[in-house]
Each structure stands twice: as C-alpha cells, then as structure tokens.
Amino acid sequence: MTTTQHPLLLASASPRRRQILATLGLPYDVAVAPGDEDAAQTQYRGPADGMAQWTASYKALMMFSRAEVTRQLVITADTTVLLDEQVLGKPRDEDHARELLRSLRGRWHRVVTGVAVTxxxxxxxxxxxASCSTPVLMRPYSDEEIDAYIASGDPMDKAGAYGIQHTDFRPTERIDGCYLNVVGLPLCTLVQLLAMFDVHPVNNGSAHSTCPWSEQCHV
Ligand SMILES: Cc1cn([C@H]2C[C@H](O)[C@@H](COP(=O)(O)OP(=O)(O)OP(=O)(O)O)O2)c(=O)[nH]c1=O
Structure with missing residues (x-):
C-alpha cells in the first residue's frame, strides 16, 4: 500500500502520544478527533480485548468526517485497562477513580492499546x-496514597485511573511487556503499520523494527 507521502496527522488529545510519536523524527500535525467515544463504545459487541482497536478505528472514521481531512495519513489510538476481562475506562469522577484504583490494587491486569493508521x-x-496487550501488576498502595494521587488530578484522563509514568504515585510493581503500550502508543507496532503505507522513521528505524514484545501485539 502506498500513499505518495501524505502528511502525518496524529488525531489525539493525549500529550503522551504526541511525545512518543515525536521520537520517530517524522513531521506530523496534531488534531483532536470529533465524536463521542464513550457513546460509540456502548455499541461495541466484540471481545473485551478488541475494544481498543475498534475504538481507534472509530476515532479515524470521525477524523475523516471532517471535510478538510482528506489527504493525510491519520494515526489514532485507544487505551483500555482490562481487569478480569472487564474493560475499565477513564474514571467518571473522583469516587469512581478511587473505586478503580482499589479494584486494581495488588492485582495483575492487562493494558490494551489499539492503534490505527488510515x-x-x-x-x-x-x-x-493493531493492538498490543501488556500484563501489569499493581503494588499494594494504601488508601491514603490513593487519596493523595486523586488530589493531584492525574487519574482523571487515564484509563483505569492511573498513569504508570506518575513519579510520585508509581502505581505499578511489575510490567511484563511494552512500557510505551501502557502509556498509550506502542511505538514499534506503529512503525510496522506506517511501513505498510511506505512511511519510515527518520530516527533509529531498525531499532523499532526489532520490538522485543511483538508476540504481545496483533497486527
Ligand atoms: C494505563 C495508562 C493510561 N494512560 C493514558 C493513555 C491515554 O491517553 C489514556 C486513555 O484514554 P484514550 O481514550 O486512549 O486517549 P485520550 O482520550 O487520552 O486521547 P485521544 O483519544 O484523543 O487519543 O490513558 C497513561 O497515560 N498511562 C497509563 O499508565
């Protein structure tokens, strides 16, 4: 598949995704996909670990519904947290964040990020x-630590109400896979998808093509 070098457009409000994509050294624009992903997800009927990829495709569809988006190569992604095969989304409010963080405490779960290039x-x-699934074990943090983390405001825009990258809370004890997938964009998988459109990273492309976690990704 080829796109005659269309400009890249990252359709995402996530600052983490913007930072991760920047490491490829490719020029790209950023926009936020229109649409209501929560409402759309109520229509999803497939397996729990397919929801992230489905939602990434939905975000791409919404992006192309904008009249000015025609020639770009659009990158979209979605991250979900799966506990006992139940999807935990972003918290509705602080009480919900507390509930999610308590349910994850001391537990293995999976973080699934779906990526679409369109x-x-x-x-x-x-x-x-593609979608990548990373097993993560939470540490046994206390209720007081949960309260302090919620007071920081950090959980509210994150799947499962946590950011593995938060340097004070440091919620995880172990991760058996791709850190960037947990943060929201599995970079080497994205590089594989971009290659299908004949787009290749400027920075250190061969390192991305030898991803140690490729068995946890389905392209
Ligand atoms: C589990 C986890 C999620 N997250 C983030 C990644 C995603 O940004 C967010 C999940 O919400 P998403 O709906 O995937 O993404 P978003 O709303 O932030 O951005 P957009 O839809 O515009 O692309 O949670 C972390 O930053 N760290 C973590 O450890």
Whole structure:
C-alpha cells in the first residue's frame, strides 16, 4: 500500500502520544478527533480485548468526517485497562477513580492499546490496525496514597485511573511487556503499520523494527 507521502496527522488529545510519536523524527500535525467515544463504545459487541482497536478505528472514521481531512495519513489510538476481562475506562469522577484504583490494587491486569493508521484514496478509507496487550501488576498502595494521587488530578484522563509514568504515585510493581503500550502508543507496532503505507522513521528505524514484545501485539 502506498500513499505518495501524505502528511502525518496524529488525531489525539493525549500529550503522551504526541511525545512518543515525536521520537520517530517524522513531521506530523496534531488534531483532536470529533465524536463521542464513550457513546460509540456502548455499541461495541466484540471481545473485551478488541475494544481498543475498534475504538481507534472509530476515532479515524470521525477524523475523516471532517471535510478538510482528506489527504493525510491519520494515526489514532485507544487505551483500555482490562481487569478480569472487564474493560475499565477513564474514571467518571473522583469516587469512581478511587473505586478503580482499589479494584486494581495488588492485582495483575492487562493494558490494551489499539492503534490505527488510515488514509483515504479512491474515495475509500484504508485502515491498518493493531493492538498490543501488556500484563501489569499493581503494588499494594494504601488508601491514603490513593487519596493523595486523586488530589493531584492525574487519574482523571487515564484509563483505569492511573498513569504508570506518575513519579510520585508509581502505581505499578511489575510490567511484563511494552512500557510505551501502557502509556498509550506502542511505538514499534506503529512503525510496522506506517511501513505498510511506505512511511519510515527518520530516527533509529531498525531499532523499532526489532520490538522485543511483538508476540504481545496483533497486527
Ligand atoms: C494505563 C495508562 C493510561 N494512560 C493514558 C493513555 C491515554 O491517553 C489514556 C486513555 O484514554 P484514550 O481514550 O486512549 O486517549 P485520550 O482520550 O487520552 O486521547 P485521544 O483519544 O484523543 O487519543 O490513558 C497513561 O497515560 N498511562 C497509563 O499508565
């Protein structure tokens, strides 16, 4: 598949995704996909670990609904937390954040990020998607630590109400896979998807193509 070097567009409000994509050294624009992903997800009927990839494709579809988006190669992603195969999304409010953090305490769970790369040509959308699943073990943090973390405001925009990268809370004890997948963008998988559109990273491309966690990803 080829796109004759269309400009890259990251359709994401996530500052983490913007930072991770920047490491490839490719120029890209940023926009926020329109649409209501929570409402859309109520229509999803597939397996729990497929929801992230499905939602990433939904975000791409919403992005191309904007009249000015026609020639770009659009990157979208979605991160979900799965505990006992139940999807934990972002917290609705602080009480919900507390509930999610208590339910995850001391538990293994999975963080699944879906990624989609989409272009439009011949009047049709062409999407290549993938999803990566990373097992994560939470440490046995106290209720007081949960309260202090919630007071920081950090959990509210994150799946499962936590950020593995938070330097004060440091919620995780162990991770058996790709850190960048947990933070929201599995970089070497994205590089594989971009290669399908003949787009290749400027920085250290061969390192990305030898991802040690590829068995946890389905492209
Ligand atoms: C589990 C976990 C999630 N997250 C973040 C990644 C995602 O940004 C967010 C999950 O919400 P998403 O809906 O995947 O993404 P978003 O709303 O932040 O951005 P957009 O839809 O515009 O792309 O949770 C972390 O930053 N650290 C973590 O440890």
């Amino acid at each position: 272009s439009m040509y011949d009047g049709q959308l062409h999407t290549r998607g």
